[in-house]
Amino acid sequence: MTEITMVEAIRQAMDEELARDDRVFIIGEDVGVRGGVFRATQGLFEKYGEERVMDSPLAELTIVGVGVGAALYGKRPICEIQFADFIYPAFNQIVSEASKMYYRSNGQWTVPMVIRAPYGGGIGGGLYHSQSVEAFFTHVPGLKVVIPSNPYDAKGLLKSAVRDPNPVMFFEPKKGYRLIKGEVPEDQEYTVPIGPAKVTREGQDLTVFAYGMMHHYALQAAEKAAEEGIDVEVVDLRTLYPIDQETILKSVRKTSKALIVHEDNLTGGYGAEVAATIAEWGFKDLDAPVRRLAGPDVPAVPFSHPMQEWFMVNTEKIANAIRDLAAF
Amino acid sequence: MPTKVIMPKLGESIVEGTVTAWLKEEGEKIEEYESLLDVETDKVTSEVPSPASGTILKILVPEGETVEVGTILAWIGEPGDNIPDEGKDIDHDDEPVETPDDKSIPDEAVPQKEAGRDEKLGYISPVVSRLAQAKNVDLTKVKGTGMDERITKKDVLKYLEAQESKTEAEIPIWETPADGDLFRPTEMVFAKKDEELPPQKQTTTSGVPGETLPLSPMRxxxxxxxxxxxxxxxxxxxxxxxxxxxxxxxxxxxxxxxxxxxxxxxxxxxxxxxxxxxxxxxxxxxxxxxxxxxxxxxxxxxxxxxxxxxxxxxxxxxxxxxxxxxxxxxxxxxxxxxxxxxxxxxxxxxxxxxxxxxxxxxxxxxxxxxxxxxxxxxxxxxxxxxxxxxxxxxxxxxxxxxxxxxxxxxxxxxxxxxxxxxxxxxxxxxxxx
Structure with missing residues (x-):
């Protein structure tokens, strides 16, 4: 086992999939010669050539449109949207074409495509390089939405996503690209299944549900709370759609208190779906109201540093929410 | 966690059903959607598919018994799974509403609290209310340690732990399907309805040889x-x-x-x-x-x-x-x-x-x-x-x-x-x- 960064784990996953299956190719802005703005595709252009690692024009609609067409033709495209903030021009291709193909052709056609996009703030990126967009896509049946929180899952889930016969939205917490390190087996092939959430820390007093960067912070906040005698369970949701109700409800049954954390805006965010699931199916297990901690309802993550700090959910804010809920 | 099999609501106006046959036995394996039992209502007979794959851990309602819609009929899970207490299940939609003044609560009557604001005890959470009802806990005797001295789930569990050493273990509800809240025989529920029917006159039974055909629910x-x-x-x-x-x-x-x-x-x-x-x-x-x-x-x-x-x-x-x-x-x-x-x-x-x-x-x-x-x-x-x-x-x-x-x-x-x-x-x- 070696400790590597998130972005290296993602690079390895694509490298291995390109080597395993020659139908796999990458398309995106600056993914080729430059190796990606976050270096997620570094070295792949040299290794696999321009037909398998393709620089696209600055046109997200084209990146995804080409991906849909190639996937229908039998290829396995990995489309990179340089920042999740830029995904909206491709929204129509994703929602109207990719997500519906299997359904509307009664299973005769599938779009085996992955769309990778770095998301999230706290990196001084300002309004257009910091957004969280997952909630737009967790509303769309026909898509799978995956957000890893650590290198091991990032690699295993991305490999599963490439092999999935239907479109997968793969959002990567860019703040964690180099910040989050973890062990990944060096010489052993593995995948992580799309679907199940994971209890990453066992506890009795309350459960924090989180994903991506916020899961990383939730584990840190749980450590802090433990020093104060609060026994926190942490669940990494990992796959947002389809939702893993069983793991969520099992944990609520055990702790009877739930805190849902995400960086995306509060209203209509993914936390609402988790909260509704708990209210609907776990009501009799609750010992406190379900709580959400999320980004404030403002149009974007601000650029000014103090304002960015005000926007971002962090370890201390999660720890405070844990204390409040534990005291209820 | 084990999955429960409940008496399905086989139609808008159906309130009860009769288990006519179990197609599998306790301990047998079953696949999800495989037929598990036959249920007869006054209208039709239906096969009920298994809601989960696994092993049939416990059959609670024997063949021939008529129970209300929502009654737990059986549990399916993995061998060794603990069967949850009554009410601990996530799938509440078809269960009859539990009322605090239910007459089937054993022992002396204990005042029960529903979830919500309580004048003396403060906020009663759903899980506290449920635990108190399931375990027959008088909440006025539990010391609250939560916000504004609210009684928390932990408080109830501590109280129960303290009580447990004093009292012998209760018989689990699934061991006495005929007595419990959920498994009340429908004769008790529908007793009045049956009384309205005029008594059957025994006209020629004695002396004349013959056989008596049992009455099917349809008959x-x-x-x-x-x-x-x-x-x-x-x-x-x-x-x-x-x-x-x-x-x-x-x-x-x-x-x-x-x-x-x-x-x-x-x-x-x-x-x-x-x-x-x-x-x-x-x-x-x-x-x-x-x-x-x-x-x-x-x-x-x-x-x-x-x-x-x-x-x-x-x-x-x-x-x-x-x-x-x-x-x-x-x-x-x-x-x-x-x-x-x-x-x-x-x-x-x-x-x-x-x-x-x-x-x-x-x-x-x-x-x-x-x-x-x-x-x-x-x-x-x-x-x-x-x-x-x-x-x-x-x-x-x-x-x-x-x-x-x-x-x-x-x-x-x-x-x-x-x-x-x-x-x-x-x-x-x-x-x-």
């Missing part, structure tokens, strides 16, 4: 419905005859055109279509008696009595028959009667009829006095169609004739209005084109 329900109908509605039967020449001709042409593959019409769809036209002309005949007044139904939902091969009968309903063509009705007749005979009707397909047709002529009966299927206001019986000499224009002609017996509720209809309806039916049949 019981037929008896109940027929007895009730005769008791509440003054039945009057009026009879007319109809010349079926045109219908017979039409039917022959349609069936010839349909060839081998098409729908083959019987006389039943024609009779149903004629009833529709009669009911449209006399809406009063498509009604129900209520204490508030006579309810005229907006839609025409026609029941048709189907005799079952193993005895008894069932009345599947053609919903909105007034919106169907003759062929549309015919397709429904074929589909419903075929599935009725193999016991494959859905409960909702035997409900909400507004008028009924019974074809008693199949074995040669000429006319009859059928009993109204409550809460409808009438039933039309069709006798056998046979060629008879009739007088037409002072000459004797041979025509295919049928007697139509219409039994109506005299509270709602009088002879004149009833005969107007029946005359419309006859006219519709005789002038078929």
């Amino acid at each position: 019981k329900r037929i008896a109940e419905h027929m007895q009730q109908s005769k008791r509440i509605a003054p039945h009057v039967t009026t009879v007319m005859e109809a010349d079926m020449s045109r219908v017979a001709r039409h039917r022959a042409i349609v069936n010839q055109e349909a060839g081998e593959s098409g729908i083959h019409l019987t006389y039943t769809p024609y009779l149903l279509a004629a009833i529709v036209s009669g009911l449209k002309a006399v809406p009063l005949a498509n009604s129900s008696w209520t204490d508030q007044g006579i309810r005229i139904h907006k839609h025409i939902n026609l029941g048709m009595a189907v005799a079952l091969p193993e005895g008894g009968l069932i009345v599947p309903v053609i919903m909105n028959a007034d919106e169907l063509s003759l062929v549309g009705i015919a397709k429904k007749v074929i589909d419903l009667s075929e599935r009725a005979r193999v016991g494959d009707l859905k409960p909702d397909e035997v409900q909400n009829g507004t008028f009924t047709l019974t074809n008693h002529g199949i074995k040669g009966s000429l006319f009859a006095t059928p009993v109204i299927n409550q809460p409808q206001s009438g039933i039309l019986g069709a006798g056998t169609i046979q060629k008879r000499p009739v007088v037409v224009n002072d000459a004797i002609a041979i025509k295919p004739m049928v007697y139509l017996s219409y039994t109506f509720d005299h509270r709602i209809l009088d002879g004149a209005s009833a005969d107007t309806f029946l005359a419309h039916v006859v006219e519709s049949l005789e002038n078929w084109q």
Whole structure:
């Protein structure tokens, strides 16, 4: 086992999939010669050539449109949207074409495509390089939405996503690209299944549900709370759609208190779906109201540093929410 | 976690069901959607599929027992799984609402608290309320340590732990399915209903040799419905005859055109279509008696009595028959009667009829006095169609004739209005084109 960064784990996953299956190719802005703005595709252009690692024009609609067409033709495209903030021009291709193909052709056609996009703030990126967009896509049946929180899952889930016969939205917490390190087996092939959430820390007093960067912070906040005698369970949701109700409800049954954390805006965010699931199916297990901690309802993550700090959910804010809920 | 199997709600008005057979035994493995048991209601028999894959850990309700909808029938899980306490399940939607003043709580009555604000105890959370009810905890004796001294789940668990050393372990609820809150025998729940029925007179039992046939739920329900109908509605039967020449001709042409593959019409769809036209002309005949007044139904939902091969009968309903063509009705007749005979009707397909047709002529009966299927206001019986000499224009002609017996509720209809309806039916049949 070696400790590597998130972005290296993602690079390895694509490298291995390109080597395993020659139908796999990458398309995106600056993914080729430059190796990606976050270096997620570094070295792949040299290794696999321009037909398998393709620089696209600055046109997200084209990146995804080409991906849909190639996937229908039998290829396995990995489309990179340089920042999740830029995904909206491709929204129509994703929602109207990719997500519906299997359904509307009664299973005769599938779009085996992955769309990778770095998301999230706290990196001084300002309004257009910091957004969280997952909630737009967790509303769309026909898509799978995956957000890893650590290198091991990032690699295993991305490999599963490439092999999935239907479109997968793969959002990567860019703040964690180099910040989050973890062990990944060096010489052993593995995948992580799309679907199940994971209890990453066992506890009795309350459960924090989180994903991506916020899961990383939730584990840190749980450590802090433990020093104060609060026994926190942490669940990494990992796959947002389809939702893993069983793991969520099992944990609520055990702790009877739930805190849902995400960086995306509060209203209509993914936390609402988790909260509704708990209210609907776990009501009799609750010992406190379900709580959400999320980004404030403002149009974007601000650029000014103090304002960015005000926007971002962090370890201390999660720890405070844990204390409040534990005291209820 | 184990999955529970509950008595399904097999139709809108169904409140209980009888477990007629378990298709698997305790300890056997089963796949999700594989048939697990047979359930009989007063309307139909259904196979209930398994809600999960796994091993049948515990069967709680034995064959032959009738329980309320929502009752836990069995648990499915992995060997070694603990069966959860009553109420700890996530799947609450079909469970009867638990009330704090339920009479089946054992021992001395303990004041129960529902979730919500309580004047003295502060906020009672759902899990605290549930635990207190399940374990019979008097919450006034529990010290609260939560916000504003609210009683938390932990407080209840601590209290119970302290109590446990004092009292011997309770018998788990699933060990006593007949006593618990969930498993109350329906006789207790429905006791009054049964008492209303007059006691069965033991007339010739002693001395005369013979055997007693056990009453199936269907037999019981037929008896109940027929007895009730005769008791509440003054039945009057009026009879007319109809010349079926045109219908017979039409039917022959349609069936010839349909060839081998098409729908083959019987006389039943024609009779149903004629009833529709009669009911449209006399809406009063498509009604129900209520204490508030006579309810005229907006839609025409026609029941048709189907005799079952193993005895008894069932009345599947053609919903909105007034919106169907003759062929549309015919397709429904074929589909419903075929599935009725193999016991494959859905409960909702035997409900909400507004008028009924019974074809008693199949074995040669000429006319009859059928009993109204409550809460409808009438039933039309069709006798056998046979060629008879009739007088037409002072000459004797041979025509295919049928007697139509219409039994109506005299509270709602009088002879004149009833005969107007029946005359419309006859006219519709005789002038078929």
